[in-house]
Amino acid sequence: MSQKTSHLPLLPPPTIPQSPTASSAASRSSRTFSKIKFGLLAGVLAVSTVWAYSRLVGGCNHGGALRFGSDEWEDDYTGVSEGMSGRLGYTLVKDIPTGSIPGRGKRGVKKGEGDDKRLIIVGDIHGMFDEFRGLLDKISYDSDSDYLVLAGDIISKGPDSLAVLDLARKIGAHCVRGNHEDRILLHYHDIQRRKRKHHRASEVEPESPPESEEEDEDEFGNMELEVGEKESRSLNVERKLAKSLSKKQAEWLDACPLVVRAEKVPGLGRYYIVHAGLVHGIELKSQDPLAIMTMRTLNRHLAPSPKQGGMHWAKYWNKMERRKAHGHTTVVYGHYAAEGLDIRRHTKGLDSNCVRGGRLSAYILEANKGGRVEEDIVSVKCRNYLD
Numbered sequence: 001m002s003q004k005t006s007h008l009p010l011l012p013p014p015t016i017p018q019s020p021t022a023s024s025a026a027s028r029s030s031r032t033f034s035k036i037k038f039g040l041l042a043g044v045l046a047v048s049t050v051w052a053y054s055r056l057v058g059g060c061n062h063g064g065a066l067r068f069g070s071d072e073w074e075d076d077y078t079g080v081s082e083g084m085s086g087r088l089g090y091t092l093v094k095d096i097p098t099g100s101i102p103g104r105g106k107r108g109v110k111k112g113e114g115d116d117k118r119l120i121i122v123g124d125i126h127g128m129f130d131e132f133r134g135l136l137d138k139i140s141y142d143s144d145s146d147y148l149v150l151a152g153d154i155i156s157k158g159p160d161s162l163a164v165l166d167l168a169r170k171i172g173a174h175c176v177r178g179n180h181e182d183r184i185l186l187h188y189h190d191i192q193r194r195k196r197k198h199h200r201a202s203e204v205e206p207e208s209p210p211e212s213e214e215e216d217e218d219e220f221g222n223m224e225l226e227v228g229e230k231e232s233r234s235l236n237v238e239r240k241l242a243k244s245l246s247k248k249q250a251e252w253l254d255a256c257p258l259v260v261r262a263e264k265v266p267g268l269g270r271y272y273i274v275h276a277g278l279v280h281g282i283e284l285k286s287q288d289p290l291a292i293m294t295m296r297t298l299n300r301h302l303a304p305s306p307k308q309g310g311m312h313w314a315k316y317w318n319k320m321e322r323r324k325a326h327g328h329t330t331v332v333y334g335h336y337a338a339e340g341l342d343i344r345r346h347t348k349g350l351d352s353n354c355v356r357g358g359r360l361s362a363y364i365l366e367a368n369k370g371g372r373v374e375e376d377i378v379s380v381k382c383r384n385y386l387d
């Protein structure tokens with residue numbers, strides 16, 4: 001193009017304003033100004049990002065940075081930044097292998113034969129070891145033929161979280177992440193980060209004494225200035241549990257996805273297993289991960305909430321599923337102890353409040369001799385550990 005134009009007669013100078021130098025200076029200065037503006041904007045953005053990140057991770061700020069609200073701890077878990085570090089690297093969904101879905105063996109289920117495979121989902125165990133073992137006995141759990149999924153809140157509150165974890169790992173149980181696993185993992189990773197930080201600090205100054213356990217307690221004790229006595233106590237209980245986790249136990253918990261999915265249970269359709277709930281009509285990857293672990297209700301805009309005031313998400317789910325002629329999806333969940341065992345057509349609520357003297361419940365899918373997959377509920381009575 002430029003070569004071609006060079007053969008053409010020179011064009012007359014373009015009509016430009018009277019003072020070309022002034023104009024180009026003006027445009028230069030405006031360009032410089034916008035460069036400065038851009039630089040400033042980028043700077044502000046960078047600083048605020050670093051600040052937000054440091055608040056989020058809470059690495060260097062002791063005491064003030066990790067702000068845990070009162071009842072958010074257990075139920076009203078509304079702060080979005082809380083728990084983010086605990087959820088770094090979480091898995092959204094894991095599929096149950098086709099071969100483990102009842103009625104979907106290699107040859108399918110023949111009439112009169114049945115199927116020894118069962119899909120078993122157990123609600124909020126909360127460290128109630130004896131009851132968990134009692135329930136496994138009652139359903140004659142067999143790790144060779146049963147696919148067991150623990151629907152979150154396996155640990156915390158109850159007497160023996162670590163024993164429940166070890167038993168779950170030993171028998172090959174699967175899991176989804178509950179709000180309590182999420183919190184304990186948040187603490188666990190925070191403790192690990194502090195340990196690494198102290199380790200690095202002691203490498204720089206070899207003469208300084210190694211940080212003791214008490215140091216960590218003291219650091220953590222500053223939280224009492226930020227939260228009430230009750231919250232501080234439950235914070236310490238959770239911190240202790242997080243501290244007592246072995247690497248293997250923490251890794252097992254970390255690997256629990258938010259959703260376990262069974263595609264095409266014969267005659268029943270798709271199953272999702274989550275801890276708290278899902279919003280109907282929104283694909284999994286667009287659901288709020290925090291809400292999957294904490295929701296109980298929906299407001300009129302279908303925004304999920306951990307509170308009990310609005311419409312139970314399960315009610316809305318069933319209402320929408322009933323409109324479909326085929327391709328149904330059933331959700332099995334826990335978390336909503338106030339509702340207790342809540343079995344509806346397309347949702348199965350399993351938190352029957354074991355830790356407060358209710359029952360520990362299992363939802364079981366099994367192909368019967370007629371080749372149909374049927375559901376069953378089996379539960380055991382629990383001691384009243386809390387209250």
Ligand SMILES: [Mn+2]
Binds near residue numbers: 180275293
């Ligand atoms: Mn829960």
